[in-house]
Amino acid sequence: MKVSPNEPFQLIYTLFDHQYLGYLFESFVIQKDTEGRLTFAHQNISAMNAAEFADGLDEADYELIKQMDSMQADTVVKHFEKKRIKPDDYFLKVFDPKNGDQTKQDEIRAYVERRRAKIMPLIKGKRLFEMGNDGEPAWKEIEVLEDEASVLFHFRRNEENTHYFPTIKHRDEKIEFQYKGAYILCNDPAFIVIENKLYSFQKNVDANKLKPFLNKKFIAVPKKIEDSYYRKFVAPLVASFDVYAKGFDIKTEHHDLKPTLYFSELASTNGQSMELFGSNGNANTDLLQESKILFELKFKYGNHSYKADHFKEVNVHVESEDDDYTFYRIRRNITQEKKYLKFLEESGLALRSSQVTVPLGKAFSWIEDTKKFLQDAGISLVQNGKSIKRYFIGKSEMTLEIKENIDWFDIHAIVKFGEFEIPFKVIRNYILKNIKEIELPNGEIAVIPDAWFEQYAELMAFSDEGNAEELQLQKHHISLVKELTESNLAQINLKGKLLKLQDFDKIDDFEIPQGFMGDLRPYQKAGYNWMRFLRSYSLGGCLADDMGLGKTVQTLALLQSVHSEEEAGTSLLVMPTSLIYNWEKEAEKFTPKLKILNYTGGKREKNIKGFSKYDLVLTSYGIIRQDIDLLKEFHFNYIILDESQVIKNPDSIISKSIRELYSSNKLILTGTPIENTTMDLWSQLSFVNPGLLGTKSFFKKQYQLPIEKKKDEASTKKLYSIIKPFLLRRNKSQVATDLPEKIENVRYSTMSAEQEEAYEKVKSAYRDKIMKEIDAGGLGKSQFMILQGLTKLRQIANHPLLADETYEGESGKLEDISYMLENAIKKDQKILVFSQFVKHLKIVSKYLDGQKIQYTYLDGTTKDRQGQVEKFQNDPTIQVFLISLKAGGLGLNLTQAEYVFLLDPWWNPAIEAQAIDRAHRIGQKNKVFTYRFITKNTVEEKIMHLQQSKKQLAADLITTEESFVKNLSKDDLVGLLD
Template identity: 35%
Template sequence: MGETEFVIVLTEHRNLGNVFQPYLIHKRDKFYSTEKLVKPFDINSVEYELKPHEKELVLLIEKYSDERLMKKFSRAKNVSEFFAQLDKSTFEKQVSPYIEQCMFEVARILMLSPVRLLNKEAKYANLYDEDEIRVPPLFIRPEFYFDRTKTETRYHLKIFIDNKEIPLLNRNVRIVTNNPCMLVSRNQLLVFEKLDGKKIVPFLSRQYVSIPRSIEEKYYAGFVKKTIRDFDVKVSGFKLIEGEGKKTAVLNLDKNLMLQPCFILQFRYDGEIFLPNNNRHVAVLFQKQNNEFVFKKIKRDAKWEKSVLATLTEAGLQDKNGYFEPAETELSEKNDPVYVFVNWLNKHKNSLKEKGIFVEQGALEKVYFTGEQRLDLKTKTTGDWFDVYATVTFGEFSFPFIKLKNNILNDIREFELPNGEVAIIPEEWFARYKNLMPFARSKGEKMRFEKHHYTLLQKVMLPGDNSFLQKLKRLADTQENIPLPENLNAHLRSYQETGYQWMAGLHKNGFGGCLADDMGLGKTLQTLALLLNYKRNGEATAFQDSFARKDQLSLFAAQSPAAENIQPASLIVLPTSLVHNWESEIQKFTPSFKIYKHVGQQRKTQAELENAVLYYDIILTTYGTVRNDVEAFSRLKFFYLILDESQYVKNPASKTYKAIGKLQSEYRMALTGTPIENSLSDLWAQMNFLNKGMLGNLAFFRRFFITPIEKHNNAEQQEKLQVLIRPFVLRRTKAEVARDLPPLMEQVVVCEMNEGQQRTYETEKSVIRNSILEGIEQDGIKSSAMIILQGLTRLRQLANHPKLLNNVEENQSGKFEEIIRMLENVIAEKHKVLVFSSFVKHLELIKSRIEKEKWKYSILTGQTTNRGEVIRQFQEDQENRIFLISLKAGGVGLNLTSADYVFIIDPWWNPAAENQAISRAHRIGQNKHVFVYRFITQGSIEEKIQQLQSRKSSLADKFINSNNPLQEITKEEILGLLK
């Protein structure tokens, strides 16, 4: 018994014609028996293990099994119905080409595998060795011959296997498939790669085909041209030119079917265009020249085309279904998507040209510039300016970079060149120079920048000469190492010394700065240290242009020959309520300074103000006074112009801001705990005061910073703004400098009465003084205790706010406004404050103002019934920052450690109650440093009591330690309090 063998048989299907079928056969004595038609479910059979290529053959042949054809080409219920309904047209156009393609794939495997092919008659079951059909391992090569004569054209066909001709004429040839052709001749399966079997049939019975002259041109333009294109051809009687011809690669910027920009790569051979995904390897051009036929056969250069594709891939292009586009990482354009394609061309056009790849533009709306684009920069310093010489080059055109300012600022990518081409400005130029452009001043062909924009110049790493780079470095180094003035009567904490050095660094470079420390951290002291250091310390200022009246200097010339080089006074502008505090701080820390106060209705004349500039060190004035006396102030030039609580000028449209803007000074500083209260426009106003033009004009600032940041929370613009202002703003919070602070800090805030309040107070004081004197004269001190107590209390109420006395018409209070001002700072700096008062009505007045401002608050008085809930809300609600507490109600049982500020708004003679109030915040469990402010009205009974306490006099002892001080006080001591 022989072995079982897997074979392919060529047999006749009753409906389909010639087909291949897989069989298992078994060797008998002189024949082979067909054991089994192999189906896909037999692939893993244990009785015969198929090899991988045998399995592949089974699966390929299964594709045209009756059942599979039925499912693929019809909706018939069974095979019989399918073949009954199958018409000739469907079979020839759809079914037969499908089967022939499957059979061609089977033949390709047979050409390279040991599987045998045998012929099998449909009616016989057995096979014989003489039925074997050999399958050569090579495709059969056809060769056509065309011979044009004067009367006709003859053509015939020869076929070759490995250059050996196989005869066709009068041979018993069996056509197995038509397209591509497979035929059996002399027990060989001859497989053609692409020849149609119909082209062979004529030459089975004759040597050539004759074409008459009458139809030859049409014949040549059609059949002959296609034959030359697809097969080897030999001709006579006409010309056939073969070769590559002139080849050119062209990258065409065009639009795809979706009207989106794309690159289309074309391989051009003597005018014939091939696309990369076109499988046509040959093109044939046909011409008739003087009754002569000329064919040009162009063969594509696959190696060259592959190298062109590799070049484009290396340059960053990717193939998207036959269209090319830059890699995904580059397709990030915010504007017209064509820009990314143009930019890619600008980068690569020259290198492509060097490698024989040319660029064209197709059906686009505009002609874009493609080619070299360059920005050349040079820099130099001129005084306080930085000059940047920047030249843009687009191919043959060069012009100053400043001409692109409008494009850069408005994100306009397109710029029309003189020849009408549209240049696309690189996105990199926008990213790199957009921050610079708003601040560039055009001067001829150069851009000029003020020194306070050095941070922007650093950011873009501009090239420059040594002096340019050195100046940038010097401006960036704002921390000086300048010793503190020897005659400063204070010891600066570490962070305060840092602030002093920072301000000194700004001074050295002529910059203005904003010291924005939290309330209570000593902005005044740091500023005084700065002023003291530069007091006539080699900083004499030429002053001859400071006065509008030329005779003013000559007035002082006899007294001071060097008057024109005298350092002028520094002007400090502040809220009215802070005048006294500044005066007190100056006297305490820098007593060598001569102070001139230009405030109130009794302030001096213009001439005296001009004199003061020359002969005083510091002039104190208020925002309202500057606004009213702007003409006088604007005629002078000051050494320093310092704004305390500079948020007062946050509104650029206000009269105050405009008045401050007219003042002249060598140097400027701003002090505030809240540089931004409501909007970034607050910041612009203050920075524009300090370094004019640093943030551009307000319209620009609103467009480029306020709107993107406040409306869209644009992090990129926030960072750009930070870069601009960072060197000029120094802010430290209490938390940041906590280790330098004592646990508890106390400060007296001396408040000035306004004029109406002062008049009311003096009138009432006179009445009370007379009433007390009359009572003492008649009844003695002990019997007059009630009258004395009532009178002192009444004065105390007037010192706080006249509204505490119902029958007084005056409704304004200097202390009240200062309390509100400091509450604004506490809220803006996000702290919490306890506000203590002896008078519930005083708290009610503050409460009314708080509600008007729409601030969150809590209040605790003797009338409060839900005490625990009120305390809890204040402790837990982070937005609730103000707790109004009456001294009596807050005396015991309170633990309010969430607060870090305490306001004692109406101190009195017994500090024990106040200390108990302070302990509400400063006690065990408090992890913050507590600031305590006692508000005292200047020239009032409050100030007299405070002065007594500070002197530790016997009278103070009576008030502080005695249970009934009025029983021990003398008439003289009473009158002393009422002076």
């Protein structure tokens, strides 16, 4: 009966049980009557005519119709049989009980099952019916349930057998399915119809595990086969599904993942004895043939080890003792396992099925280049196998010196494999004959690095044997000498200043200048000496100490020494705008005698002649860009760049502008000399010492591409040797003995223009209200209004969104917080972020979400506090913990954190100290660096001054905001609201 697409209709899906193919589906359209009810007018719909009823179809319907078409009997026959044959005849033949084709039966059933598996997930949200015996498509409707059911497998062991049965729950209610006429529509994943309801399941349950129980209460497993049954059947169930057991134990074990990379020799040697030197003292060059190395990655959890190609979330091991069985569930960290595989692939070792075979030379070059990264990543490198050959995997190094003689160059080299020194002539013979393995005195086999074959091939070929110790290179090979020297492959005798630069341990100790009002820790004094040393040779440098180690104070000591001299001139200090105030405060504290000009703002006086009146001019990168035509006309003593990574792009306008400035000395400060690529380093060091690293194109070819694309450790070493005298970098671990237990810092933030406008508006309104209330009723009766007003101002100082949800502008403090977070995260450090305002934490969490940075979170509503703590402590991918001060200021042990950020310091320093002590406590191995974020020119900054002036107040350990307010005088309030 034809259905009109112009009249109301309903698309339905109908299932019926085919004699040979099992349950099949068909799609129909049924006409509706004026009441919206289904009529008997219906017609089959297929991909051929579906477009006629497009108004009632969605994308899922088109896919369903397509899949249902492909499983119809005639379509199945056409797929498996090229000859034209009727479906009934074909199936009678293939499925004949005696002479049928079992292989073909299995293929056909699998073909239909695959289509059912595609259909079932799409059927949700659709109307499904059972077909009547008369072919009526809408005979009985089946309710398609949206929510997935769960299956619990039960095992009850007794002295005679083990009973096994499953139970089904849906929406926390047990579903009786046995002896209910239930039938299975799809096996994998399981879909089952029970009393006219279609159920799907969590965890991709295989319906074959339910099928035996449709008409059976349980299965009894005899005791004589229980061991095999437990290991082959029960163990996989325990690994993948929820299991309730009685009579044996199921224990879940959590072990740390320990990746181990095994390597072993794949090809055997020629069987000759291995001796380093022959009887005549010459190298025995007929030792070994190049073989191949097999690498294999395994993941260890406790005593259990798994190949890197078998990824299972849970593995189950069965152990029995005295007739007692225990199932141990080992949870694996599949995400981390895959990261290790990716790490190895990116480092040049692409494993396939957990293994890879690499030629000998390339294998040990890879080990030499990558072993530090393996160690840093936590991957153990272990030699495997029972071969008598034990490989040396320590450090291989060659030191080459070329001395100019009368008519030739003498070549002297020291070759070391770990503690063993090998004669250079021996190595030369091995390289010339392309022999890669050499036996060390302790019996280990060292593999000569491939790089030596490449780097020294010309030198070995051109040189002649001279005296007993040295080789000779004729003077006409001067170009080769120059190339080796410039490439840092050889050293030559140098005189004067450069010689002293190479002997970097002999830097003079310079006196702290008069007028400097601070104390330098030993490592800071060393940094000051280093800067003074460079200045004495008119060389620039990069101070790249870790965040919090005091680059500012070291630089101020240098500037004080410079400007204590007569006619020292004027120095220029360039930085991001947000740091101007920080430098002003630090200079005021440590170098109060220096005359400082703040050359920023729209009202700055653009008169460079006036610079001569000052020791130091502070300005921003933005001002440099705007005023470069003016500033480049002034000759500065020092140009110092703070956060010098701003000029990391040599082609940027600001980088080009900075290079136009003129000075006698240059210095740059950064905690991140390399943010993205090694070209960042070129741009910054080429500013302080032009020509140090050659042209940009030379640097890219010689260093950037080999280091970044090939992970070439040799190129890295070359580069380091060049920059070593001009870059000083200390991290916390290096200077730990010189640091106090806690390093406390204040980070001053500048409000954005919109933020400042919002702050001033609220400040004016509350100032009038508070003063009126005080005049009318005195301070005592104005406490609530005072607290309310100060809290409002404090919120705006953090971020106006805390006080006004409609605010759309920026926050200077949030900008600083995000910058500091990014800095610490890049260095793989963990940070605690405290705030008294949950809303403030939410703002920071929104930023972290946007940057796809994982974090843990704790406030008063957090139920699983310990779970959040353990996640932060134990998961290396989580570096940030957001904590409300009230909920997390006490009772937490967070010793993995190295940084503590206090977003909104306020009333009570003792409360903040307690928060800091979440990280700074017994068990903490790292120094704790604390940063208090203060928005300048707000109540935050002014309250800090009040705390300093009211020492007795601080000593009383005020613990509430109300008690703090009670101790404020009217003059104090006037100052806060001024």
